[in-house]
Amino acid sequence: xxxxxxxxxxxxxxxxxxxxxxxxRIALVPTMGALHQGHLxxxxxxxxxxxxxxxxxxxxxxxxxxxxxxxxYPRDLERDYAALSGTAVSALYAPTAQDMYGPNFxxxxxxxxxxxxxxxxxxxxxxxxxxxVVTKLFNxxxxxxALFGEKDYQQLKVISRMTKDLDLPVEIIGVPTTxxxxxxxxxxxxxxxxxxxxxxxxxxxxxxxxxxxxxSRGDPIxxxxxxxxxxxxxxxxxxxxxxxxxxxxxxxxxxxxxxxxVLAAAKLGTTRLIDNIAVPRA
Amino acid sequence: xxxxxxxxxxxxxxxxxxxxxxxxRIALVPTMGALHQGHLxxxxxxxxxxxxxxxxxxxxxxxxxxxxxxxxYPRDLERDYAALSGTAVSALYAPTAQDMYGPNFxxxxxxxxxxxxxxxxxxxxxxxxxxxVVTKLFNxxxxxxALFGEKDYQQLKVISRMTKDLDLPVEIIGVPTTxxxxxxxxxxxxxxxxxxxxxxxxxxxxxxxxxxxxxSRGDPIxxxxxxxxxxxxxxxxxxxxxxxxxxxxxxxxxxxxxxxxVLAAAKLGTTRLIDNIAVPRA
Numbered sequence: 001x002x003x004x005x006x007x008x009x010x011x012x013x014x015x016x017x018x019x020x021x022x023x024x025r026i027a028l029v030p031t032m033g034a035l036h037q038g039h040l041x042x043x044x045x046x047x048x049x050x051x052x053x054x055x056x057x058x059x060x061x062x063x064x065x066x067x068x069x070x071x072x073y074p075r076d077l078e079r080d081y082a083a084l085s086g087t088a089v090s091a092l093y094a095p096t097a098q099d100m101y102g103p104n105f106x107x108x109x110x111x112x113x114x115x116x117x118x119x120x121x122x123x124x125x126x127x128x129x130x131x132x133v134v135t136k137l138f139n140x141x142x143x144x145x146a147l148f149g150e151k152d153y154q155q156l157k158v159i160s161r162m163t164k165d166l167d168l169p170v171e172i173i174g175v176p177t178t179x180x181x182x183x184x185x186x187x188x189x190x191x192x193x194x195x196x197x198x199x200x201x202x203x204x205x206x207x208x209x210x211x212x213x214x215x216s217r218g219d220p221i222x223x224x225x226x227x228x229x230x231x232x233x234x235x236x237x238x239x240x241x242x243x244x245x246x247x248x249x250x251x252x253x254x255x256x257x258x259x260x261x262v263l264a265a266a267k268l269g270t271t272r273l274i275d276n277i278a279v280p281r282a
Numbered sequence: 283x284x285x286x287x288x289x290x291x292x293x294x295x296x297x298x299x300x301x302x303x304x305x306x307r308i309a310l311v312p313t314m315g316a317l318h319q320g321h322l323x324x325x326x327x328x329x330x331x332x333x334x335x336x337x338x339x340x341x342x343x344x345x346x347x348x349x350x351x352x353x354x355y356p357r358d359l360e361r362d363y364a365a366l367s368g369t370a371v372s373a374l375y376a377p378t379a380q381d382m383y384g385p386n387f388x389x390x391x392x393x394x395x396x397x398x399x400x401x402x403x404x405x406x407x408x409x410x411x412x413x414x415v416v417t418k419l420f421n422x423x424x425x426x427x428a429l430f431g432e433k434d435y436q437q438l439k440v441i442s443r444m445t446k447d448l449d450l451p452v453e454i455i456g457v458p459t460t461x462x463x464x465x466x467x468x469x470x471x472x473x474x475x476x477x478x479x480x481x482x483x484x485x486x487x488x489x490x491x492x493x494x495x496x497x498s499r500g501d502p503i504x505x506x507x508x509x510x511x512x513x514x515x516x517x518x519x520x521x522x523x524x525x526x527x528x529x530x531x532x533x534x535x536x537x538x539x540x541x542x543x544v545l546a547a548a549k550l551g552t553t554r555l556i557d558n559i560a561v562p563r564a
Contacts, residue, residue: 009449104531106395107413107447113388131389132448139449165389166414167291167421249386 003084005077005092009140012093016054016142019090024051028143028170030134033057034074034188035083038178042147045175047088049145055084056093056137058100063129074188093141100136109135111165114157114250118263119274122240127158134159138170146170151177151185153263153276157250177275179205185275192271203235204266204275207242211262215244216280218256228264237266247278256282285366287359287374291422294375298336298424301372306333310425310452312416315339316356316470317365320460324429327457329370331427337366338375338419340382345411356470375423382418391417393447396439396532400545401556404522409440416441420452428452433459433467435545435558439532459557461487467557474553485517486548486557489524493544497526498562500538510546519548529560538564 006012016026027050029042039055046053057080064070077094084092109131119126138146148156153174160172178186183205184198193201211228215221221244228242245252247259260279265272288294298308309332311324321337328335339362346352359376366374391413401408420428430438435456442454460468465487466480475483493510497503503526510524527534529541542561547554 013451102446104395104443105447106393106397107444108392108394110390110392111388112390113386115388136447136449139451142451161386162389164384165387165418167418169295169421169424 003081003089003092005081005094007094007096007099009095009099012054012091012140013142015091016052019052020142025145026050026141026143027053028137028141028146029053029055030137030146030148031055031057031080032059032073032188033077033080034191035080036178036186036188038149038151038186040083040087041178042149042175043084043087043089045173046145046147049147049173050143052090053088054091054093054141054143055089056095056141058093058095058097058133058137060100060129060133061097062101062132063126065123065125068123069189074191095140100133108132109162111158111162114154114161116250117252118154118241118243118245118250119265122265122272127155130155131158131162135162135166135168138163138168143170145173147173147175149177150174150276151187152274153261154250157248177277183209185273187273189271189273193268197268197271200236200268201273204232204237204264204273205277207231207235208262208264208275208277211242211244212277212279215256215260215262216282218282221254228262232264232266237268240265240267240272242266244279285363285371285374287363287376289376289378289381291377291381294336294373294422295424297373298334301334302424307427308332308334308336308423308425310419310423310428311335311337312419312428312430313337313339313362314341314355314470315359315362316473317362318460318468318470320431320433320468322365322369323460324431324457325366325369325371327455328427328429331429331455332425334372335370336373336375336423336425337371338377338423340375340377340379340415340419342382342411342415343379344383344414345408347405347407350405351471356473375419377422382415390414391444393440393444396436396443398532399534400436400523400525400527400532401547404547404554409437412437413440413444417444417448417450420445420450425452427455429455429457431459432456432558433469434556435543436532439530459559465491467555469555471553471555475550479550479553482518482550483555486514486519486546486555487559489513489517490544490546490557490559493524493526494559494561497538497542497544498564500564503536510544514546514548519550522547522549522554524548526561 027046182202263276309328545558
């Protein structure tokens, strides 16, 4: 089966409108390409929730700072197309940056709440860029449901909050992180890792597992976090943050009286890895 | 005919969905209530463009600064309901502030471009508040077309720009300003004017007409604007701004090589009036 590759907005809209006129539900899986098994798990789940699945591939310039890896971010639409063959995908939507952000573009979306702290410390423009592109993709594709990986947990919570706040008529679904056998969360940025760094990388997940266990026992959070930071530094990571947050609002917590999430970001060499897991209920 | 008054979002969505399933086009006329003939002209035009017209009545707190007239802004839903009887309206949507801005609300929309200068100088939060509420109303009502008065010309251009930038699937229609016989633009705030102020108020429109004439002759813009400011001050206005702008982008202009708009804001006592007109093509 050939997957239609759509670049034009009017073609996307007419394609989706025809499906909708047939009474079919539509799912959107927004991606920046460089598709790996984690994305394919999103597509599989999307296929369980809707008759039609659109995968968008767009490396969104507004979510990268000038110092970040926008230029070297892996781009290979043919490879992405091949990866999607045999999946539940109904169309691949790949707009150009010019089409997404035309002349005199003037609008920004920003969030507080779940967008505060964590990723936004080192990436202050990130969530505004994500919020903008996701709103645009929702308005272009008009899906019933959109799927995002828990790997980018803060992003998932920011998008859920924004979707509710703006009354976007889309249901947001989070999908559990896909991991390598050794626990490393799948990420398009893992290709940047050297062989040595790749061997160390699973320690990030291990540190979070240890932290989540200690926190679930009811131990003081600050001490547990300090221990996790030390373990990561000892393994060779340059730690950005290790935090325990309210699993829904992402507010900082001191108590154990609600669902919690542990989240971390750390660099190995020049590659920045992030990961997060739920704290088991005691 | 009884007009349904809808307060609940799910009722609005199901009502609109039923119309859409019948193949009917839907127009939205967003208002803050205090309906006057200018609003009714928007509803009449909406009825020419769509089979179904929703008028929303919502005094939006996010577009008022703490120092502004949110508290004393005229509210009378029964009067608004009565004013709409016999018009093209199909439903009146009147949500509560609690329903529009629930707990943990975290999202802001901001614009540059047409939102810069003019109204934003004295009302820095105004267009962010307008952009937010209009996006929410669009997403709640899902209209094909939405109508806004040219009376709030900068607002019209901000909404057009935002709708394009965010890919909101709505066509924006501007409707010419409705005026009293003496030229005063209809406004819900005109009720604040004393008898003496009401007698002076039409001078704002007269000053803009004179300015537009002078500019259309090709006279230097700065001198013409200075003259208009003097005329308004002499009539008793406290002038906020008088400006000549690109009619589309609202950029400041020095040349006469494109469609221009003259815009002004000025206070009479405590009441702030705004008005604008097109510069006639020479």
